[in-house]
Amino acid sequence: MVENRPLLTFLSHLVLLLGVATVAFPVYVAFIASTQGPNSFMSGVIPMLPGPHMLENYSAMLQSGVSTSGAPPLGPMMFNSLIMALTIAIGKIVISILSAFAIVYFRFPFRTLAFWAIFVTLMLPVEVRILPTFKVVADLGLLNSYAGLSIPLIASATATFLFRQFFLTVPDELTEASRVDGATPMMFFRDILLPLSRTNIAALFVILFIYGWNQYLWPLLITTDPKYYTIVMGIKRMADVADSVPQWNLVMTAVVLAMLPPVLVVIFMQRLFVKGLVETEK
């Protein structure tokens, strides 16, 4: 701030409070709706104050789901989402840090080609090659499985770049010292590089966990068995109940539960989250 202008400061606070309110409003309404009974949505306007049915709705959704639409309970769906998010996040980090290590610390034929092959994945998001990818997964027998949900999404150019960038800043003296001490490449990787990469790994984990949890199109394509539904894709089925009005109180309960884990991760690991976000875009 360059000079003290009370009016401008007041205006900034006003703008920010409005901004925060705009951002929070949909979630507030979703939460309020999740505390209502089924009759609150028949007519008039959405209620704006909490109702008495919160515990009832949440325990009903977690344990039994919306019976009329045949949707499975949310507990198992959240468990599936958790498995998918963790496998994707950990898998991406593991294979990317290994490839970055290979690309930075070795010189071998086709090194540049390997680098570009990884880079190309950036240009081929699932959304643009839906059908052939589905076919590959089906041919491999991975439909309706945790492996099918996570493995095809594990390749990551951004994570590889991030680790490559970071490894290039690690002083050569460390490598020289390890070699003099007779360390093998993998010992150097485990004892020197991994500990140094801790913050980067944590930051990346936060971003990738959110990415994995929020997958929508992919689970939609490859799961037909409700046993493997993830919560983010399952909500749509609940909201879709064709023959009756969607049970908004229950749908919004699912909405709140679907966003709770990743939102908590962002709030409690904000510093790592910001670092991960800014660095993966470089």
Added chain:
Amino acid sequence: MQTKRTIFGSKTLPYLLLLPQLAITFVFFMWPAAQAGYQSFLQEDAFGLRTTFVGMANYVKLMGDPQYLNSLNVTWIFAISTAALSIGMALVLAVAVDRMLKAGQAYTTLLVWPYAVAPAVAGIMWWFLFNPTIGVFPYLLDMIDYDWNHSLNRVDAMILVVIAASWKQISYNFLFFLAGLQSIPASLSEAAAIDGAGPVKRFFTIVFPLLSPTTFFLLVVNVVYAMFDTFGVIHATTEGGPAQSTNILVYKVYEDGFLSLNLGSSAAQSVILMGIVILLTVIQFRWIERRVEY
């Protein structure tokens, strides 16, 4: 390409290290992409019994297909509106937070969490808020005699998906603008203030021009987001309707390929989309090479 001065000598180890990443890249990325390219030159008969090579016919047909041209059009409108709305709001909020001495951190926390909400979930929430019978906004709009109905009105449907898609993206843009603003040296604004420039003038002559690399970067990223990551928003709410008014390209590929099983056409659409992503990625990376550093 850059390497280390000190390297390890193993011949086979680097290949083993690269193997998992390259195997997944090949099986789940390159092979399907190549398949899409190949499929786009073929046509299946109505019973899926015989496939014939038809050359560019699938592409030619797409270019003459009013539904596809409409989808291109809709995608442009959707992407640009989403990018403009979320970038505009984020810029205002970032400039306001940048003025704060103490409260900045608290406001940042309150503004960044929507990043973690899945596009599909954001879509459902706004779908609910705009529900024509019980929603809050249709109720308010009714007071000014506007009859909101996104399941009948094309413009209403577009506004709904644009709001849902940009709501979630504000936090992302906000963080990048804030980082950009904080990297501008205070001395520049101070010098301008001594020369008598007011806050508004300072913003438009100093701050905004210095933010232009960030703005351009965010424009590209947001267009990519709106074109490819918003499948969930569309699928969870309007499903491309009413009357194709929100049928963006990504949704159309899914609809034609996965639901109507029109393989040739869907493959050709995939190839066109790949072209668009490649173009946008190249733009994004070229910009990074020439990034202005202060």
